[in-house]
Amino acid sequence: MSSNIANTFDENAGAQHGNERAVAAPTLILLGGGNKTKLEGLATRLRSENAGRQIEIIRKEYSYADFMSRVRERLRSLPHPSEVVYACEDLGREPYFSITRLSLLRRCPCRCRLIDSRGGDMRLGWADFLLSDCPALAIELALSAISVVSVRLRARSLMKSAPTRRKLREFNRVAYLRTDLWFNVRAGGSVGHIAGVAAAMRRLGHQVFFISSSELATVDAKRAPIYVIEPNPAFRNLPELPAIAYNSRFNAAAAKILQKESPDLLYQRYGLSNLSGVHLSRKFGIPLVLEYSGSEVWASEHWGRPLKLGKLSLDVETANFRHADLIVVVSDPLREELVNRGVDPGKILVHPNGVDPGIYDPAATTARARELRARMGLHKKTVAGFIGTFGKWHGIDVLARVIAMVGKAGKLPDWHFLLIGDGPLMPDARRIIADAGAAERVTFTGLVPQLEGPAHLAACDVLLSPHVPNPDGSRFFGSPTKLFEYMATGKPIIASDLEQIGEVMRNSFSLDELATGAKNANGKIGVLVKPGDEDDLLKAMELLDGLRHLWPDLGRNARREALTKYTWDSNVKQVMAALKGRCSESGD
Secondary structure, X not given: OOOOEEEEEOOOOHHHOOOOOOOOOOEEEEEEOOOXXXXXXXXXXXXXXXXXXXXXXEEOOOOHHHHXXXXXXXXXXXXXXXXXXXXXXXXXXXXXXXXXHHHHHHHOOOEXXXXXXXXXXXXXXXXXXXXXXXXXXXXXXXXXXXXXXXXXXXXXXXXXXXXXXXXXXXXXXXXXXXXXXXOOOXXXXXXXXXHHHHHHHHHOOOEEEEEEOXXXXXXXXXXXXXXXOOOOOOOOOOOOHHHHHHHHHHHHHHHHHHHHHOOXXXXXXXXXXXXXXXXXXXXXXXXXXXXXXXXXXXXXXXXXXXXXXXXXXXXXXXXXXXXXXXXXXXXXXXXXXXXXXXXXXHHEEEOOOOEOOOOOOHHHHHXXXXXXXXXXXXXXXXXXXXXXXXXXHXXXXXXXXXXXXXXXXXXXXXXXXXXXXXXXXXXHHHHHHHHOOOHHHEEEEEOOOHHHHHHHHHOOOEEEXXXXXXXXXXXXXXXXXXXXXXXXXXXXXXXXXXXXXXXHOOOOEOHHHHHOOOOOOOOOOEEEEOOOOHHHHHHHHHHHHOOHHHHHHHHHHHXXXXXXXXXXXXXXXXXXXHHHHXXXXXXX
């Protein structure tokens, strides 16, 4: 092979996992901890250094435990690799660094080496691990214990102390706090939300600056300065503890920034186990708006792995709710959750997510959309699109099975599916589609930068939002940002009739209405289907395919609805109005 790769374990060859065919030449295995583009760059570098050796890539996708399991399986099936290389974006910030080093030392029957995209390169041996990693792990464990005790005591104290009420004032200068420890996030609902709210604040006359754990994609740092407070690299091997330890580091550094900038308002996007907004609000007497999109404890239990320190994280959530001046939630089920947890209903504002209609303006993205369709060979296709982070709530597995049904039955012959993004269920979606022999009906783009999202959506003819109910039977609390982006893009939408999605899309066709052969759109904006029902989703596609004369009006109606009700400007106006209502002249 010209690329000199034996088996590539990435999103383009996930189906090959477990292939144990013999490898003739000495094999170098590259374990990927970086994003796809940078990992490929590191692979190219290794090929140039190791002519004549085959290279396998095992890409770390989303679950560290799953990644290490795959590594163990492959090393067992290929007992004589010449070298194992662990590659990542930055060795200085790689999570589970010492744990990974220990795992490689225990399981690799050959030389081990660690490299990163910044030029870092180190050999791995037991002596080095014992002299450097063991003491570091001991120190990290001790400091983590101190952090846990400190945050637990602080949370319990705040849960007992009375909240204060702030004086009414003009909120001209806003400090936006972003405290979660997700790094290099270039796309997704949270990215669009942060950029959308900040841009709307500026348009409405507010000055905004960020205090954040990392740089922020799509935020113009010249118009909204970003102060970055990086977490302590000493905390990176034990799950949950880096977020807890980040409290003290963020509080100390942010306090100096706030003294310099003198904001009128703190606006925090809640992050796991973080009390910084409450701490700084009380320290400086500044009102706090808390943006809450759902419990991290619940999400970890139902969409990931249960938190070991879940009780502490719940206490931190409760302390935040008690002391925030206003809590902004995106749906009624979230409001219901907070009220059930004892939060004053008067401090809760429900406002769905939104969209920047200028960014998702069809007229502004037409040329780029044409280029994308031509490059992907889609100019003669009817393109059905999905964009997302492939989370368990997105229904991408349902969509994948529908695509498999389409492929097997030869239905909708001119339809092609453009799946935009990346995430935990990407490998499953690929496998379902490949096993059905339908891979030629699908283009997986992988992760695209947030600012490229509008053109990719504009390259589609129909847009899909196949969300599924919560696994525990509780109310679906999401407000999918993609839904409002779809609407603003001006394309017909097929969506799940699920909680807020169904409410926003209420003025849509049912399958029964479509089956009668509608002659005009009558103001409707899309089609609603039963959540998680593959037959319903497929039927909606087939019926809509036969009613193409409706598509232009459906798209125009959807965009009009988005611009009227669901812009970020509308969101921010309501937040500021509600906050002024909460603050009183008699405050302290």
